[in-house]
Amino acid sequence: MIRTLVVPRAGELAFEDTEEPPLAEGLFRAETAYTGLSAGTELTWFRGTSPWFAAGWDGDLGLFERGRPAQAFPVRRLGYMEVARVTDSRTSVTAPGDLVAMAYGHATVVHGDPLAQAVVPVPADLDPVLGVYVAHLGPICVNGLLHAAADVGGRELADGVRGRMVLVTGGGAIGLLVGLLARVHGAAEVVVADPTPQRRAAAEALGLQARDDTPDLARDLKTRWRHGPADRGADVVFQCRGTAAALATALRCLRPQGTVVDLAFYVGGADDVRLGEEFHHNGLSLVCAQIGRVPRGLAHLWDRRRLATETLGLLAGHGRLVREVLVTDVLPLDEAPRVVAELSARQRHALTVVFAGPAA
Secondary structure, eight states: OEEEEEBSSTTOOEEEEEOOOOOOTTOEEEEEEEEEEOHHHHHHHHHTOOGGGTEEEETTTTEEEETOOSOOSSBOOOOSOEEEEEEEESSTTOOTTOEEEEOOOSBSEEEEOTTTSOOEEOOTTSOGGGGGGTTTHHHHHHHHHHHHHHHTTOOSGGGGTBTOEEEEEOOSHHHHHHHHHHHHTTBSEEEEEOSOHHHHHHHHHTTOEEEOOOTTHHHHHHHHOEEETTEESEEEEEEOSOSHHHHHHHHHHEEEEEEEEEOOOOOSOOTTOOTTTHHHHTTOEEEEOOTTOOOTTOTTTOOHHHHHHHHHHHHHHHHHHHHHHTEEEEEEGGGHHHHHHHHHTTOOOOSEEEEEOTTO
16 A cells, blocks of 8 residues: 555645555665655645646746646645665666665655656665755755856856855755855855744854845845945855745845846745846846756756765765754654644744655
C-alpha cells in the first residue's frame, strides 16, 4: 500500500491509500526516508491560490490561458524534496540499499524511473535529512547564482558574486541558501532582508548580515554601498520572496544597470512594483532564474545533475550549520496535516519542515 498526502479541497490535507502495482522493468522501488515541505509553493495548493487553478499552460507557446485551469481538486502531487531508500530495482542505475534524493511528492513509496526523473545518490557521510535539499531546492538556489554569473558574462557560480555587494530579499530556505552560497563563493557582503525576526536571526547564524525590509532599507544600503558618483546600491539582488513588495524592495536597492535575479513564485498581482520609478530611471534588469532552465548558452556546461553536485558540495562543507539553522522541525509524516494547517494560519514558524517516512 502506498500512502500519499493529498489536498482533497482548499484548506484540507489528508492521506490517500492506493494499492502498490508490481514493479515494472526499468524502474526501482524506494521507501521514503524523509520528505521536506516547501511551504511557499505547497501552501498555494493547500489554500487553492496556485495559478494552475485558474489557468492552463501552453508549453509550446509559453502562455498561460485564463479560464482553462490545469488543476482541480483533489491535488495528488505535493512536494519536491524527497530522500528514499531503494528496496528493489529493475535497473542498473540503483541497487537495494542505495539512498537517493528525488522529487516525487509526499508519498511513502515511489517507483522511480531514472530515465524520466532526476535521481541523485546521497553520499554515505551526509546527514540523510539534508538530502531533502539535493534534488530540487538546492539546484534552484545554485541556478540563481548561475544566472547572476551569466548576467556578467561568467560561467562559474562565483563569477556573479565574487567581490560584489549582494542583497537577498526574502529569508526563507531558498533565500538563506542563496545567501550562504553567495558568501561561500566570495561575495564582499551579503545582506538578507526579511520582515520576520526569526528569519533574520537565521541569516545571522549563517554568517550573513540581516536587515528588516523597511522603507529605509534602500536609502541605508545605497548610502553604504557607493561605487562612484551617482552609482550606489547592490551589485545584484536575489529576489526570493513571492510578494510584489519584496520585488519592489529588490529594484529600489539596486545600483544603476544592476540586475534582480528572481527565484520567487508569485500568486498575486504586482501593484507595489512601480516600473516608472527605479526600474526605468536606473536602467535595471529583471531575470527569472526558473529551475527548468539554466541561462541561455550554458546548457552544454550545466545540467540538473551539476546543479545537484554543487548543492552536495555546499552541504559537504556547511552541512552541520545548514542542519542546525535551516531544518527547524523533523516530525512524523502523520503530523503533516496539522503542521501545514498551522503554517497556513500563521500559528507556526518554520524554515524547513522535514517529515520522516517509513525508511527513516
